[in-house]
Amino acid sequence: MQFSEIVGQQEVKAHLLQTVKSGRISHAQLFLGPEGCGSLPLAMAYAQYIACENRLEADSCGECASCRKYAKLIHPDLHFSYPFFAKHKDDTAVTFIEEWREAFLVNPYLNLDEWREHLDSDNKQANINIAECHQIIKKLSLKSFEGEYKVLIMWLPEYLDKEGNTLLKIIEEPPQKTLFLLVAQNQDQILNTILSRTQLVKINRLSNEDIKRYLIEKYLAEPEKAAQIAYLSEGNIQTALTMFNGEINNNFGLFSDWLRMCFANKGTQIADFVETASKLGRENQKDFIRYGMNIIRECLIVLSGASDLVHLPRAENDFVINFSKIIDLAKTEAMYNELEKAHYHIERNANPKILFLDVSLQIVKILKFNTLPQGTQHIVN
Numbered sequence: 001m002q003f004s005e006i007v008g009q010q011e012v013k014a015h016l017l018q019t020v021k022s023g024r025i026s027h028a029q030l031f032l033g034p035e036g037c038g039s040l041p042l043a044m045a046y047a048q049y050i051a052c053e054n055r056l057e058a059d060s061c062g063e064c065a066s067c068r069k070y071a072k073l074i075h076p077d078l079h080f081s082y083p084f085f086a087k088h089k090d091d092t093a094v095t096f097i098e099e100w101r102e103a104f105l106v107n108p109y110l111n112l113d114e115w116r117e118h119l120d121s122d123n124k125q126a127n128i129n130i131a132e133c134h135q136i137i138k139k140l141s142l143k144s145f146e147g148e149y150k151v152l153i154m155w156l157p158e159y160l161d162k163e164g165n166t167l168l169k170i171i172e173e174p175p176q177k178t179l180f181l182l183v184a185q186n187q188d189q190i191l192n193t194i195l196s197r198t199q200l201v202k203i204n205r206l207s208n209e210d211i212k213r214y215l216i217e218k219y220l221a222e223p224e225k226a227a228q229i230a231y232l233s234e235g236n237i238q239t240a241l242t243m244f245n246g247e248i249n250n251n252f253g254l255f256s257d258w259l260r261m262c263f264a265n266k267g268t269q270i271a272d273f274v275e276t277a278s279k280l281g282r283e284n285q286k287d288f289i290r291y292g293m294n295i296i297r298e299c300l301i302v303l304s305g306a307s308d309l310v311h312l313p314r315a316e317n318d319f320v321i322n323f324s325k326i327i328d329l330a331k332t333e334a335m336y337n338e339l340e341k342a343h344y345h346i347e348r349n350a351n352p353k354i355l356f357l358d359v360s361l362q363i364v365k366i367l368k369f370n371t372l373p374q375g376t377q378h379i380v381n
């Protein structure tokens with residue numbers, strides 16, 4: 001992974017380059033940023049830059065023996081740790097290294113759900129177990145094979161068990177030329193003892209402009225469409241790509257139909273919807289709900305009298321404007337909360353049929369207690 005392959009994040013890149021040029025590479029660093037901002041690819045590009053035999057001004061060369069091994073994640077001094085589902089108590093991250101390489105090489109911006117799909121998870125809780133902590137200590141106590149540095153990239157240290165404290169000593173007093181790069185999303189879920197021993201590299205969500213430019217340059221998106229997707233993706237490149245790949249249209253059809261049938265309280269249609277939605281797969285269900293939350297948020301903007309701020313494609317824009325005529329702020333907020341709850345439960349493996357039925361009924365209830373004058377219902381069509 002080279003810096004040039006990573007979307008935006010110019011400031012972070014400049015900072016990382018500077019640490020190498022000035023010879024001030026802190027041996028334990030925490031790359032902290034929200035999902036889809038590129039923390040993991042940044043850590044990878046940083047490690048590759050440090051190991052590169054022929055560094056350029058602003059990037060690794062991409063051609064030397066070290067870079068070639070880095071590109072395939074097979075450099076012997078590059079180690080990984082990540083949450084996994086142990087089938088045997090002595091399973092460690094290495095047990096799943098093939099799956100890891102494949103997952104990262106296919107999508108360096110992967111999230112935990114996507115990673116889970118590469119593993120045979122059986123809905124178990126992913127974690128970084130004690131066997132893995134011992135393995136890390138063992139690996140890092142060996143001499144480096146080729147490069148100057150041994151690097152351990154730990155993705156999502158939030159999933160370290162309490163036993164993670166086993167690592168404190170090696171993080172605090174690491175063997176010579178050892179580099180710990182922790183890549184996390186939620187600071188408050190990391191063991192404090194580990195947090196206090198790392199130097200923070202804060203990574204912000206991507207700007208709309210960065211995402212827009214990326215979609216235009218890399219995927220030849222129409223500027224107008226790229227701008228709309230960038231706006232809806234909230235700085236998450238993964239969400240942006242899912243939307244770009246056509247999901248946005250399917251979601252719009254499904255979501256607007258769903259609200260219409262809830263509004264009209266059409267039981268049979270709702271049952272069909274529940275059936276369809278429960279078969280989408282968890283990632284798509286989350287996208288669908290997030291998409292719905294965005295649409296409802298746009299309704300909120302319209303209801304607050306700021307229609308000018310809504311930037312949606314034509315059909316969605318019309319829907320939002322019309323739908324806003326039959327709801328009020330309280331209902332909009334209540335619906336947003338229901339969707340947010342649903343998203344939370346999907347993430348935690350709720351039964352999708354029960355979940356979509358329940359949220360449908362809640363939305364029917366919210367929409368039913370209608371204080372609007374009769375005759376306005378036809379507006380939603």
Ligand SMILES: [Zn+2]
Binds near residue numbers: 065
């Ligand atoms: Zn190189």
